Amino acid sequence: xxxQDAIAAAGAVYYLFGATGDLARRxxxxxxxxxxxxxxxxxxxxVVGLARRPRTNEQFRxxxxxxxxxxxxxxxxxxxxxxxxxxxxxxxxLDINNVDGFRELNRLTEELDAKFNIPGNRLFYLALxxxxxxxxxxxxxxxxxxxxxxWNRLVIEKPFxxxxxxxxxxxxxxxxxxxxEEIYRIDHYLGKEMVQNIEVIRFANAFFEPLxxxxxxxxxxxxLSETVGVEERGGYYDKSGALxxxxxxxxxxxxxxxxxxxxxxLHPEDxxxxxxxxxxxxxxxxxxxEVAQHVVRGQYAEGSLKGKPLRGYRQEDSVSPESATExxxxxxxxxxxxxxxxxxFYIRTGKRLPVKTTEVVIEFKNVPDNVLFAxxxxxxxxxxxxxxxxxxxxxxxxNAKKPGADNVVQPVSMEFCQSCQIGLNTPEAxxxxxxxxxxxxxxxxxxxxxxxxxxxxxxxxxxxxxxxSSKLHHYAAGSWGPARTDELLAEDGxxxxxxxxxxxxNVIWISGNEK
Numbered sequence: 001x002x003x004q005d006a007i008a009a010a011g012a013v014y015y016l017f018g019a020t021g022d023l024a025r026r027x028x029x030x031x032x033x034x035x036x037x038x039x040x041x042x043x044x045x046x047v048v049g050l051a052r053r054p055r056t057n058e059q060f061r062x063x064x065x066x067x068x069x070x071x072x073x074x075x076x077x078x079x080x081x082x083x084x085x086x087x088x089x090x091x092x093x094l095d096i097n098n099v100d101g102f103r104e105l106n107r108l109t110e111e112l113d114a115k116f117n118i119p120g121n122r123l124f125y126l127a128l129x130x131x132x133x134x135x136x137x138x139x140x141x142x143x144x145x146x147x148x149x150x151w152n153r154l155v156i157e158k159p160f161x162x163x164x165x166x167x168x169x170x171x172x173x174x175x176x177x178x179x180x181e182e183i184y185r186i187d188h189y190l191g192k193e194m195v196q197n198i199e200v201i202r203f204a205n206a207f208f209e210p211l212x213x214x215x216x217x218x219x220x221x222x223x224l225s226e227t228v229g230v231e232e233r234g235g236y237y238d239k240s241g242a243l244x245x246x247x248x249x250x251x252x253x254x255x256x257x258x259x260x261x262x263x264x265x266l267h268p269e270d271x272x273x274x275x276x277x278x279x280x281x282x283x284x285x286x287x288x289x290e291v292a293q294h295v296v297r298g299q300y301a302e303g304s305l306k307g308k309p310l311r312g313y314r315q316e317d318s319v320s321p322e323s324a325t326e327x328x329x330x331x332x333x334x335x336x337x338x339x340x341x342x343x344x345f346y347i348r349t350g351k352r353l354p355v356k357t358t359e360v361v362i363e364f365k366n367v368p369d370n371v372l373f374a375x376x377x378x379x380x381x382x383x384x385x386x387x388x389x390x391x392x393x394x395x396x397x398x399n400a401k402k403p404g405a406d407n408v409v410q411p412v413s414m415e416f417c418q419s420c421q422i423g424l425n426t427p428e429a430x431x432x433x434x435x436x437x438x439x440x441x442x443x444x445x446x447x448x449x450x451x452x453x454x455x456x457x458x459x460x461x462x463x464x465x466x467x468x469s470s471k472l473h474h475y476a477a478g479s480w481g482p483a484r485t486d487e488l489l490a491e492d493g494x495x496x497x498x499x500x501x502x503x504x505x506n507v508i509w510i511s512g513n514e515k
Contacts, residue, residue, distance in 0.1 A: 011044045011119045012150075012438060013109055017136060018127035019049030019060070019091065023157070028125065029064045030072035031430040036085055037074045040435055044119070046112040048105070049091040060091035073428070088116065096128075096136050102143025109145065120150030123438060127157055134173030141177045155184045155437050158249050159240070160446075163462065164455035171448050180448060184437045189250040189358075190444035191429030191436075193418065194388040198257045198360075199271075201386065201394065208384070209262070211364065213339045218381065219492070220345045221361040222254055223499050225353040227305065229477070230327070234318035242329040243297075243465075246349040248458045251329075252279065253446065254388075255345055258360060259335045268443040272450065279453035281337040284460055291464035292471055296484045298328030300352040303477030310352060310477035324472055327351045330485045331461075332492075344492055348485060352477035357499045358388040380411040383497060391500050393417040 014032070016024055035041045049060050064086065068076060076082045092108060094101045112118060124140060126133055133156055146152050154174070161167025174183055189195055202209055211217070224246060230237040237245065259281070260274040285291045301312040314321050328350030335345065362384040385395035395415045402408040436444060465471065473482035480496075489495050 011042070012121035012123050013112055013118055014045065014047045014438075015050060015105075015122070015124045016047060016127065017050045017094075017096070017125065020051040020053055020055070020063070021127055023127045024049070025063070025067045026071050027428070027430040028127065028434070029067040031428060031434050033064075033068045033072055033085065034074050034427065034431050035435055041438075044117050045088055046116050046118060047089045048108065048112070049089065050094045050096075050105070052093065052095060054093045055091045057090050061086045061089050064089055096132060096139065099139045099142045102139045102145060106144045109148075113148075120148035122146070122148060122150065122152045123155065124153070125155045125434075130156075130159055130161060130170060133170060137174055137177040146177070151182075151440070152178065153182050153184055153437055153440070154178050155186060155434075157186050159244065160185055160451050161455065162240075162244065163459050164452060167451055167455050171451075181442070183448075184433075184442060185446040185448075185451065186433055187249045187253055187446055188429045188433065189388075190253055190446070191431075191433040192358075192388050192392075193427075194386055194392045194394075195254060195257060196432075196444060198254075198386060201384075203262055214341055214343045216364055217343055218363045218365045219343060219489075219494050220255075220258060221363070221497060222251060222258075222345070222347045222359075223361075223496075224250060224254075224349040224358045225355055225499070226349075226351045227353060227356045229300070229310070229352050230313065230316050230319065232317070234316045237327075238319050238323055238325050241325045242327055242349055242351070243458055243461060247329050247331075247347070248454050249446070251347050251349055252282075252454045252457070253450075254360060255333070255335075255347065256450075258362075259340055259345070261339065268441065271443050272447045276447070276449050276453060278335060278337075279450060279457070281335045281340070282453075282457050283334040283336045284457060285464065288464035288467050291461055292468070294332045294488070295461055295464075296328070296330040296348075296473060296482055296488060297326045297465060297471055298330075298350060298473045298475050298482040298485075299323075299325065300327050300350075300477040301474045303352065303475075303479060305352070305354065305478035312477065313352075326465075326472065328353075328473075328475065328481045328485075330481065330488065332488050344494075346489060346494075346496075348481065348496075350481050353480060354478055355499060356390065359499050360386040360388070361497045362386075363494070363497070379409060385497075387417075387500055391417060395500075 016028055018024060032041065032047060049055070055063070065076065065082070090108070090112070092105060094105065113120060122145065126136060128136065137154065140146055161170050202212060256275040256278045259278040261277065263270040263274050285294065299313050302315070303310050313319060313325070313327050314323055319325075328348075330346070330348035333345045333347065334340070335343070364382040364384070366379055366381050379399050380397065382399070383395070383397040387393045387395060393416050395413060397411055397413045399409050400412040402410045433444065436442070473484050475482045486496065
């Protein structure tokens with residue numbers, strides 16, 4: 001870690017709104033502890049946990065301790081060091097609709113500034129429902145918490161609105177209090193190691209970037225699959241669905257990273273400018289017929305996975321028995337610019353699928369059919385696969401001569417498994433993002449115009465579904481989704497490539513990673 005980074009990450013009060021919630025327990029407390037453990041938080045910091053329920057400082061610190069023991073990649077090994085870390089954590093019961101409580105919070109902050117020699121920097125993390133972002137922001141301002149001499153930064157979770165109209169209203173509220181450069185909208189997928197590695201793979205390798213266009217790439221496939229159902233989130237999910245919950249943010253962000261042009265400088269705003277350009281180049285669907293032609297809307301029914309029976313979505317708790325909410329979304333989309341004209345991007349995400357994985361497959365165009373080996377062999381296309389989760393790494397498939405055989409060609413796969421080499425002790429997405437926000441590094445946070453462009457694209461699909469709710473394909477839980485999804489690719493002469501965890505026949509492995 002450079003000296004500049006150490007200084008930038010230090011010296012702030014971190015306010016965790018929703019401190020008794022699941023996100024804080026599973027992600028935020030462990031992230032802060034791991035940053036501290038690795039020297040990325042210096043001693044001049046404080047963490048204020050905020051929620052409605054009453055807790056003492058001792059109870060709050062006990063909650064943090066239990067969270068770290070269960071979810072952190074680093075564990076507490078020294079009681080004295082733990083006490084030194086824990087003394088930076090305090091708790092305050094707060095009614096977020098009462099500005100007097102915020103004035104009291106400001107007085108507490110002044111005490112913490114003096115105690116830990118904090119230079120007036122404030123990072124507000126709102127692990128709250130989106131409708132509360134505006135009221136909390138107004139009370140932060142009216143309660144005097146934004147009047148210090150240091151910087152102010154607001155970190156907010158998705159969903160950022162329910163559609164473009166609601167997102168715009170929410171942004172207008174925040175803009176009355178915070179500048180755009182002070183707002184850090186988290187999409188935790190942008191904190192994942194291999195998503196951030198996409199830029200390096202593309203722009204730091206001379207044998208990829210010259211081929212990264214429609215002359216050499218046949219199609220791009222992005223898969224984000226989950227084995228779980230809606231679990232206890234049935235009430236929320238039935239009002240959201242896969243389109244809003246996953247496609248509007250995670251899927252389109254990964255697509256933008258693949259499709260963006262090289263930035264003129266490695267500066268956050270230049271990188272985000274290019275992502276916005278890619279999203280603006282997405283071909284919009286002009287009517288419901290186009291949506292039906294290019295988009296698949298699915299919902300899981302009863303099925304099984306690994307011999308375990310699974311109930312259908314409509315049988316889940318807090319879900320209407322007549323619900324038309326999609327648990328699966330797939331689409332064929334096009335980026336209409338000079339680089340990508342004519343190349344289909346296939347994206348799919350769903351619940352109750354056979355494998356949990358996030359992968360990007362770049363399928364390159366094959367050699368001409370009538371030359372050399374192609375005349376005698378059914379050559380397999382070259383693939384570049386970027387594995388994001390849970391396995392992190394890169395997989396490349398090429399054609400090579402079969403050992404011991406004359407003129408026999410077979411696919412050969414080479415793999416770099418990053419998580420296999422580093423192990424599970426690699427930084428979590430929330431660690432990177434909290435650390436970046438504390439440094440003022442906004443590259444992997446979504447800017448308002450990115451959010452607006454994504455909602456504009458997604459809203460057209462949602463409106464078409466609203467006009468014709470009959471276009472809902474059911475699929476058995478534990479399967480790979482509706483049959484229509486395979487037809488989508490077959491219409492173009494392609495098929496879905498196996499993801500990590502699926503069997504792939506007739507491939508020879510020459511990497512050092514066990515398969």
